[in-house]
Amino acid sequence: MSSILESPPQADAPAGAGAETRQLVVALAGNPNAGKTSIFNALTGLRQKVANYPGVTVERKEGLWTLDAELPPARLVDLPGLYSLDAASIDEEIARDILTGRMEEVPAPDVVVAVVDATNLERNLYLVTQLLEAGRPLVVALSMVDLAERSKLEIDADGLSSALGIPVVPITAKTKRGLDELARAVLAAVGSKPPCALWRLSPKAEAEVRRLYAAGAPSREEALRDLYSDELPADPERRAAVEAARARLSGSDPQWWQEPLTARYRWIEEVTGGAVRGVKDERPGSTERIDRFVTHRFFGPILLLLVMAVVFQAIFSWATLPMDLIDRAFGALGEAVRAHMPVGLLTDLVVDGVIAGVGGVLVFLPQILLLFFFIALLEDSGYMSRAAFLVDRLMRGVGLHGKAFMPLLSSFACAIPGIMATRTIENPKDRLATILIAPFMSCSARLPVYTLMIAAFFTDVRLFGFVPVGVLLMLSMYLLGIVVAIVVAWILKHTILKAPPPPLVLELPPYRVPSLVNVLYTMRTRSWLFVKRAGTVILTISILLWALMTFPRSAVKPVPDAQEGAAVQEMRETGLEGKGESAPLTAKAEGDTADEGAQLQQSYAGRLGHVLEPLIAPLGFDWKMGIGLVASFAARETIVSTLSIVYNVGKDTNAESPSLIEAVRNAKRPDGSPAWTPLVAVSMMVFFVLACQCMSTVAVVRRETNSWRWPLFMVAYMLVIAYVASFVTYQGGKLLGLS
Ligand SMILES: Nc1nc2c(ncn2[C@@H]2O[C@H](COP(=O)(O)OP(=O)(O)OP(=O)(O)O)[C@@H](O)[C@H]2O)c(=O)[nH]1
Numbered sequence: 049m050s051s052i053l054e055s056p057p058q059a060d061a062p063a064g065a066g067a068e069t070r071q072l073v074v075a076l077a078g079n080p081n082a083g084k085t086s087i088f089n090a091l092t093g094l095r096q097k098v099a100n101y102p103g104v105t106v107e108r109k110e111g112l113w114t115l116d117a118e119l120p121p122a123r124l125v126d127l128p129g130l131y132s133l134d135a136a137s138i139d140e141e142i143a144r145d146i147l148t149g150r151m152e153e154v155p156a157p158d159v160v161v162a163v164v165d166a167t168n169l170e171r172n173l174y175l176v177t178q179l180l181e182a183g184r185p186l187v188v189a190l191s192m193v194d195l196a197e198r199s200k201l202e203i204d205a206d207g208l209s210s211a212l213g214i215p216v217v218p219i220t221a222k223t224k225r226g227l228d229e230l231a232r233a234v235l236a237a238v239g240s241k242p243p244c245a246l247w248r249l250s251p252k253a254e255a256e257v258r259r260l261y262a263a264g265a266p267s268r269e270e271a272l273r274d275l276y277s278d279e280l281p282a283d284p285e286r287r288a289a290v291e292a293a294r295a296r297l298s299g300s301d302p303q304w305w306q307e308p309l310t311a312r313y314r315w316i317e318e319v320t321g322g323a324v325r326g327v328k329d330e331r332p333g334s335t336e337r338i339d340r341f342v343t344h345r346f347f348g349p350i351l352l353l354l355v356m357a358v359v360f361q362a363i364f365s366w367a368t369l370p371m372d373l374i375d376r377a378f379g380a381l382g383e384a385v386r387a388h389m390p391v392g393l394l395t396d397l398v399v400d401g402v403i404a405g406v407g408g409v410l411v412f413l414p415q416i417l418l419l420f421f422f423i424a425l426l427e428d429s430g431y432m433s434r435a436a437f438l439v440d441r442l443m444r445g446v447g448l449h450g451k452a453f454m455p456l457l458s459s460f461a462c463a464i465p466g467i468m469a470t471r472t473i474e475n476p477k478d479r480l481a482t483i484l485i486a487p488f489m490s491c492s493a494r495l496p497v498y499t500l501m502i503a504a505f506f507t508d509v510r511l512f513g514f515v516p517v518g519v520l521l522m523l524s525m526y527l528l529g530i531v532v533a534i535v536v537a538w539i540l541k542h543t544i545l546k547a548p549p550p551p552l553v554l555e556l557p558p559y560r561v562p563s564l565v566n567v568l569y570t571m572r573t574r575s576w577l578f579v580k581r582a583g584t585v586i587l588t589i590s591i592l593l594w595a596l597m598t599f600p601r602s603a604v605k606p607v608p609d610a611q612e613g614a615a616v617q618e619m620r621e622t623g624l625e626g627k628g629e630s631a632p633l634t635a636k637a638e639g640d641t642a643d644e645g646a647q648l649q650q651s652y653a654g655r656l657g658h659v660l661e662p663l664i665a666p667l668g669f670d671w672k673m674g675i676g677l678v679a680s681f682a683a684r685e686t687i688v689s690t691l692s693i694v695y696n697v698g699k700d701t702n703a704e705s706p707s708l709i710e711a712v713r714n715a716k717r718p719d720g721s722p723a724w725t726p727l728v729a730v731s732m733m734v735f736f737v738l739a740c741q742c743m744s745t746v747a748v749v750r751r752e753t754n755s756w757r758w759p760l761f762m763v764a765y766m767l768v769i770a771y772v773a774s775f776v777t778y779q780g781g782k783l784l785g786l787s
């Protein structure tokens with residue numbers, strides 16, 4: 049990375065400063081959803097997240113861009129989208145600070161590439177009018193030209209270039225069209241004289257700008273900024289001159305401060321008027337036609353529910369076979385390891401702790417892959433924004449910001465990117481309210497829990513003979529999270545986070561055919577994160593839990609000594625040990641033998657479970673589930689690995705090894721009654737919808753709010769809600785005679 053490029057002196061550097069030798073820095077700036085990250089990915093070969101809604105990128109991302117094979121690569125910076133340089137939200141501030149060289153870690157860019165969406169030229173050019181004044185060499189990358197061409201929009205790039213006074217390069221990121229031309233234009237722009245604003249104010253205002261320039265403002269651009277920005281210059285003389293100018297202008301026109309806005313748009317109209325032919329700035333008719341149905345007051349929500357139901361049904365049915373295979377593979381692995389390692393604690397740790405724990409979670413990989421396949425498809429097509437639009441009315445009713453929806457929708461994948469995405473919300477109170485409710489959205493880590501409960505008790509159960517109860521329950525869990533989030537948001541916004549009603553800012557991007565490459569990359573990235581978590585967090589917790597469940601050793605069932613061990617080993621080798629088949633999934637049957645009970649009961653984890661039992665018994669949970677609950681506060685999926693270990697530890701080696709689902713179904717309480725019932729399963733699911741059980745989420749909230757106060761508040765209030773809801777579910781169910 050020590051590539052150094054001779055970067056010519058900046059045009060604004062003092063004469064004679066000489067050439068600095070450092071890596072060239074190029075920044076991508078543009079409106080949200082203009083295609084910046086798509087261009088960034090095409091240029092660097094990286095795979096940052098791309099999706100069809102505004103506000104996907106909320107932090108700076110960097111990569112290397114080979115501008116010319118002869119030269120070392122440049123540092124390419126992808127930025128969050130912004131509509132103007134007057135940043136209001138945190139993500140916009142990041143972009144503005146880098147573009148204007150105010151960010152310490154990134155030198156001011158040598159060249160700014162303004163990404164301009166060809167299908168939405170006028171709005172996108174507003175930012176360009178500001179970038180023209182920012183004092184950096186500028187190149188326009190005209191993105192989405194394929195879409196412009198399809199909608200019969202003819203843009204004369206050369207004409208646009210001469211009207212703007214800077215190079216304009218048409219690009220199609222999808223097919224990598226125009227990338228070489230962009231590299232050449234950027235190289236040619238390095239060190240060139242920065243462009244300037246070509247729009248003009250009314251003669252009166254222009255005269256005031258000239259006067260300020262004469263009175264000490266370093267340039268016309270600075271004089272303009274002094275006159276119209278909120279802050280006054282610090283220098284007393286300049287300040288007095290600005291105040292006098294403002295007084296004169298407001299005397300003749302009370303709306304004087306709006307003039308730059310109208311002047312910029314007037315200029316944009318002139319520029320585009322000469323360079324664009326065809327239907328100007330009009331979305332393809334098909335988007336509107338589809339939206340008439342998709343965002344319909346009545347059909348819209350029905351379609352949304354239908355889409356969710358189809359996704360869940362597909363996740364369940366398509367994933368069954370691969371899950372079964374992984375399940376069997378881990379079962380076989382456990383058996384093989386047990387067969388080849390000497391009997392003893394180490395083998396128990398590897399088989400009952402590591403393989404049972406990690407394997408128990410990894411079994412759900414096919415479902416995670418499918419979930420992200422659908423999320424990526426819905427995001428990239430533009431449907432997610434419509435889903436946001438549909439719940440918008442509801443959310444605005446509780447006082448939440450229009451921009452809260454995309455962060456909340458991202459939280460269905462994982463609360464962490466969801467919470468990061470709240471950076472697009474300007475008002476800090478609205479942002480905090482959104483952060484505090486984001487973990488109510490059912491993230492992918494809840495999927496294994498829901499699936500386990502549904503598979504154990506609701507497989508093939510149908511309502512009225514045809515509605516699958518499993519899918520219905522799944523849908524209900526997602527909806528429960530949403531409803532509780534709305535209620536909590538209403539309470540927060542009417543108490544501690546009171547703020548004026550926010551304006552509606554919701555942009556519906558045009559529908560696009562989802563890019564298969566994007567979808568596949570999203571699946572790869574997300575599933576890799578899932579596997580990584582299984583290999584790190586889950587692995588550590590599994591080992592820890594195994595130890596807590598294994599020690600101190602039960603007096604009833606001591607560790608087999610060497611002789612016993614050898615005997616068991618021999619039995620295994622002679623095939624007397626069991627059926628010798630590879631056992632699906634990693635847990636063993638819950639016979640609740642005295643031995644096993646004694647081992648778990650008196651282990652550290654068992655003792656903790658017993659301490660907790662009186663507290664969680666009203667929710668329908670026994671002490672073994674209590675162990676799982678405690679562990680799941682580190683990461684939700686841990687409940688699955690914990691249960692795998694709980695129903696394994698201290699087991700007689702001769703026991704049959706059915707799947708975890710079987711183990712859950714067969715688990716017994718000391719009185720012989722089943723530990724789990726459909727009602728307990730639902731109560732458990734409700735608890736998992738509402739409790740904040742994820743260390744990473746807590747850490748991100750701490751980082752984003754810069755204090756411990758809010759993450760602790762979040763964990764506490766969500767725990768109370770989860771407890772009460774589970775209590776009501778279980779006790780209510782019992783009152784209704786359910787079991
Ligand atoms: N047809 C077509 N679609 C494109 C092109 N470039 C980007 N897209 C699509 O436009 C959408 C937005 O692209 P992104 O690259 O995420 O846009 P962005 O400017 O980074 O957006 P933010 O990060 O939200 O500011 C995605 O659905 C892309 O697939 C293009 O050249 N042609």
Ligand SMILES: [Mg+2]
Pocket residue numbers: 084085086097098104105127128129
């Ligand atoms: Mg982006």
